[in-house]
Amino acid sequence: MSLEVTITHITGDFELDVSFRTGSGVTAIFGPSGSGKSSITNAISGLINPLSGRIMLNETVLYDATSGLNSAPHKRRIGYVFQDGRLFPHLSVEGNIRFGLRFAKVGGNLDEVVQMLGLEPLLSRRPNTLSGGEKQRVALARALLSQPRLLLMDEPLAALDEPRKDEILPYLERLRDRAKIPIVYVSHSVAEVARLADDLIVLQGGKIVMSGPTEDVLSDPAAMPFVGVREAGSILRAKVLEHGSDGLCRLQISGGELVLPGVVTGVGKTIRIRILAQDILLSLEHPIGLSSRNILPVQVTAIKLGDGPGAAVSLRCGSDRLLARVTAQAAEELGIKPGLDCFAILKATAVPRGNIGEKLSEN
Amino acid sequence: MILRPEEWAALALSLKVSFWAVVLSLPLALLVAWLLARRQFWGKSLLNALVFLPLILPPVVTGYILLLMFGRAGIFGEFLARFGIVLAFRWTGAALAAAIMGFPLMVRAIRLAIEAADPKLEAAAATLGAGPAARFIFVTLPLIAPGILAGAVLGFAKAMGEFGATITFVANIPGQTQTLPSAIYAFLQVPGGEASALRLVGLSLFVALGAVLISEWLARRVAERIGQR
Numbered sequence: 001m002s003l004e005v006t007i008t009h010i011t012g013d014f015e016l017d018v019s020f021r022t023g024s025g026v027t028a029i030f031g032p033s034g035s036g037k038s039s040i041t042n043a044i045s046g047l048i049n050p051l052s053g054r055i056m057l058n059e060t061v062l063y064d065a066t067s068g069l070n071s072a073p074h075k076r077r078i079g080y081v082f083q084d085g086r087l088f089p090h091l092s093v094e095g096n097i098r099f100g101l102r103f104a105k106v107g108g109n110l111d112e113v114v115q116m117l118g119l120e121p122l123l124s125r126r127p128n129t130l131s132g133g134e135k136q137r138v139a140l141a142r143a144l145l146s147q148p149r150l151l152l153m154d155e156p157l158a159a160l161d162e163p164r165k166d167e168i169l170p171y172l173e174r175l176r177d178r179a180k181i182p183i184v185y186v187s188h189s190v191a192e193v194a195r196l197a198d199d200l201i202v203l204q205g206g207k208i209v210m211s212g213p214t215e216d217v218l219s220d221p222a223a224m225p226f227v228g229v230r231e232a233g234s235i236l237r238a239k240v241l242e243h244g245s246d247g248l249c250r251l252q253i254s255g256g257e258l259v260l261p262g263v264v265t266g267v268g269k270t271i272r273i274r275i276l277a278q279d280i281l282l283s284l285e286h287p288i289g290l291s292s293r294n295i296l297p298v299q300v301t302a303i304k305l306g307d308g309p310g311a312a313v314s315l316r317c318g319s320d321r322l323l324a325r326v327t328a329q330a331a332e333e334l335g336i337k338p339g340l341d342c343f344a345i346l347k348a349t350a351v352p353r354g355n356i357g358e359k360l361s362e363n
Numbered sequence: 364m365i366l367r368p369e370e371w372a373a374l375a376l377s378l379k380v381s382f383w384a385v386v387l388s389l390p391l392a393l394l395v396a397w398l399l400a401r402r403q404f405w406g407k408s409l410l411n412a413l414v415f416l417p418l419i420l421p422p423v424v425t426g427y428i429l430l431l432m433f434g435r436a437g438i439f440g441e442f443l444a445r446f447g448i449v450l451a452f453r454w455t456g457a458a459l460a461a462a463i464m465g466f467p468l469m470v471r472a473i474r475l476a477i478e479a480a481d482p483k484l485e486a487a488a489a490t491l492g493a494g495p496a497a498r499f500i501f502v503t504l505p506l507i508a509p510g511i512l513a514g515a516v517l518g519f520a521k522a523m524g525e526f527g528a529t530i531t532f533v534a535n536i537p538g539q540t541q542t543l544p545s546a547i548y549a550f551l552q553v554p555g556g557e558a559s560a561l562r563l564v565g566l567s568l569f570v571a572l573g574a575v576l577i578s579e580w581l582a583r584r585v586a587e588r589i590g591q592r
Contacts, residue, residue, distance in 0.1 A: 073489040080490035090505040103492030146491045
């Protein structure tokens with residue numbers, strides 16, 4: 001499974017010029033609004049024709065400006081979940097999700113998709129009676145049942161409020177781990193990207209500024225200007241060791257153990273945790289008499305001074321990477337430089353439940 | 364209300380003429396409305412003007428042009444006569460006149476509905492594998508159904524009331540081309556015809572009111588069905 005995109009496109013005075021390749025799993029295209037994210041997904045689905053370039057899916061050419069080859073959207077078999085849902089108002093929920101079935105060559109498993117997305121109680125309802133979160137689940141089921149070779153999701157959660165996002169994110173995680181189709185996920189939310197994406201493409205002003213595995217990109221100090229200092233952070237994979245009676249959970253990570261509240265996943269399972277750079281403190285000595293239970297031995301791998309008073313410090317912790325944000329003044333006084341061994345301190349309650357995601361399968 | 368045979372004949376003829384005028388021109392109105400709403404092509408303004416011409420021209424002029432073109436000596440009339448189709452001074456001609464006079468109203472109502480139908484829904488259908496024809500049948504058509512219905516009702520109402528073009532093109536032959544308005548006009552021309560004319564006026568009011576009520580009810584049902592209310 002591979003998608004290869006090399007396109008340029010001009011709308012008004014905005015210029016898009018990107019080239020990337022994605023594999024299986026979830027590839028997120030991250031960037032602020034107006035950075036060209038939707039233009040990319042629209043070009044992949046064939047809803048717009050790029051000015052020049054080439055789009056290939058699994059060795060099949062979908063679009064090639066040079067040879068003039070341009071496969072029609074309905075022949076591309078690329079599912080699309082739109083930000084605004086775009087459910088058909090004249091059809092019931094069931095009519096909506098069955099829509100693509102009549103055009104698909106192989107029949108999709110309706111019951112399985114309905115069950116996975118929890119749609120049984122909604123089947124006879126009309127789209128205009130659904131909540132925002134329910135609409136997006138229906139749109140997702142509809143796209144999945146059209147038997148796509150690739151699934152595009154353009155800001156599927158952007159129109160939802162926080163509780164609705166938390167309600168739908170577990171469904172997306174389940175989809176990522178069970179559906180065997182690659183997903184291109186467009187978002188301007190670091191939290192969503194951190195929770196869902198295997199690979200990350202950072203887009204800025206129509207150009208790709210960073211790309212790579214999500215963990216690597218987000219823990220790179222260079223990503224801080226793009227994701228924002230408050231949102232910057234790293235992703236760790238952790239194994240659930242034990243649920244304490246006090247609501248705290250013991251987790252195994254490559255560089256040690258963590259104790260966090262709010263974990264609901266069962267013992268033995270792997271979860272993804274996003275730790276914000278601003279929630280990490282650095283100490284040269286192993287601290288004593290400190291309330292935090294999460295003290296990890298780390299090594300500084302890079303430091304990047306920003307324009308403001310802050311500095312981003314990249315840390316190695318076992319085989320994982322952590323990102324910490326300290327003041328430039330503190331960094332100088334502590335003598336923080338690449339190669340330095342020190343300790344990272346994380347307050348147990350600093351990780352909100354929304355930053356803990358399930359990861360059912362290992363890849 | 365007891366009607367005399369010639370009054371019944373006028374009512375029946377009007378209903379028949381209006382029915383066929385609407386049924387036969389609706390597909391063409393749909394096509395033209397779709398072209399005007401969704402397509403850019405050379406001569407679009409000209410087509411638009413041509414469609415709306417009958418609304419602006421005096422009906423007598425439209426009727427006379429029809430007579431020139433579809434009369435026995437007219438270019439179309441002569442051609443159609445070879446296949447045994449004669450329009451001038453026949454009820455079929457009345458249906459043609461009614462269709463042409465109602466055409467702009469139908470096109471306008473349907474065009475507005477097509478312009479209001481969100482093309483993003485068609486794009487969504489395309490990503491689900493629906494080709495152009497399937498998109499039109501399964502998405503666009505159901506969404507614009509209320510507009511089509513409104514257009515048909517307007518076209519029917521216009522056909523029921525059409526007078527000027529009809530009388531010019533197919534004259535006023537009782538039982539053949541004498542529609543309700545033509546009959547009312549004819550009764551008013553002869554002494555002692557007022558009573559008949561008045562009965563037909565009452566009948567026209569009744570038919571018009573009934574058509575409006577039925578179309579309102581249908582429109583509500585369709586709107587509910589497509590989830591717009």
